[in-house]
Amino acid sequence: MNSSAYFISDAHLGVNPPGSVPNREQALVRFMESIKGKASHLVIVGDLFEFWYEYNDYVCRNHMDLFFAMRELVKSGCEVHLLQGNHDFAYGDFFPKSLGVLTHKELKLDIQGKKVYFRHGDGVAKSDFGYRLFRRVLDFPLNRFLFRQLHPDWGMALARFVGRNSRKVGESRIIKMEEYLHWANCMLEKTGCSYCILGHHHISGIWNVENGTVASAGDWMKKLTYLRMEAGELDILNFND
Template identity: 30%
Template sequence: MLPTPCHVIGDVHLGVASAESERRLLRHLRALPDQARSLIIMGDLFDFWFAWRHVMPRTGFRVLAALADLAEQQIPVVWIGGNHDCWGGEALRAETGAHYTLEPWRGLIGPWDALRPHGDGLREVEDAPYRRLRRVLRHPWSIAAYSWLHPDFATRLAHASSKTSRKGRARDGGAGLLAVGTAALSSAGGPRLAVHGHSHVPTLVPAGHGIYANAGAWYLDHQYLRLEDDRIARMQTHDDGTASTVVQLERPR
């Protein structure tokens, strides 16, 4: 179980995010021990990440250090791997102390029964071609072959090939993932809170028998979710380091 208050951030895309966006994230992470007791990263913290045997990308070095500091302060971090940062879980776990997983994470956040996949490949029809490609990209043979590329070339190649999957918002306005979340929330034995990333569309609405939430894309909106025992809020950060509530919902009883 993750303790509350819990902050949820998603889709930071370090590597293409602006320097100001990264500074805001660092400020948020460094202040987090005074504001929350756990953190969830909903995937795509990096626009590209790969763990070679003896080197690691320099992008986001200070962010990784800030996550490691949270672990040292006994702030648990759950990191759901996305479609941009899915190659290097063991290195990320070792360097940051985060619980990194590529599997949909279901568990308790305080009293909330929550389901949290990143969101890629979940739409039944629209994402069918991507699911086939994902099996290839995440196959051990593909990963082994990619590891032979020089990191500079491999990084340029990855950035060039991933432009469409990070550009702005989902073309359906997030409706596809909302439908997936609503189906889970409406099912027998389903969760009471469904959280996705991936669509880059900040959302917090009642759905099914619970609540559907998406923190949006940090690099576009600088928003996050804040869960307390009795409520969940979508929060907006500001230039001066403060945050305000965009919308808030009470936990379903």
């Protein structure tokens, strides 16, 4: 019987900034293979890719082993869910139609008798005002249409350029965990959930708040950390195969 659930976030596949784990995408494939047959759920809580944009007849060939591993995990009976992040928010129908992986902006699941709420976490902190404004520009339909007119190779190159510069700016940003915890505590009350699972800030931890528990897996870029849920309890683990 599949009795474990696993949550990861922030792999940012497609780039290798200083300090990132070499070959971490292959490690993620091995992780998925290692939980096949014993996982009831795998939830990827945003920013699986450094950038993702779907064209009608184009899928990035650099991730074929990952796609195959996700499909095999679904075929084993595991529910695989993929949340939008601030880097990979433009999912279309490739994952649900071709791989059986469900995509979401936010997600609420019943797991092991617990109600669990998932959200990547971008824009929830009050100090992320500038990002919320920038996201509106990215989500504007005309801008989406114009980007789609670019050749995919040019679009990927442009996205990587913007991503590198935004990462440099983000490195000096101070993470105010109290803002994330306050928001998550409000969401626990609103949704009636016991757990709120976030990503985005790359800080791993489990925090008890007034209305439940907030947790983050950290990242799969520099640490290869993940959350495991068994018998309704959460642990933070590090993948080392």
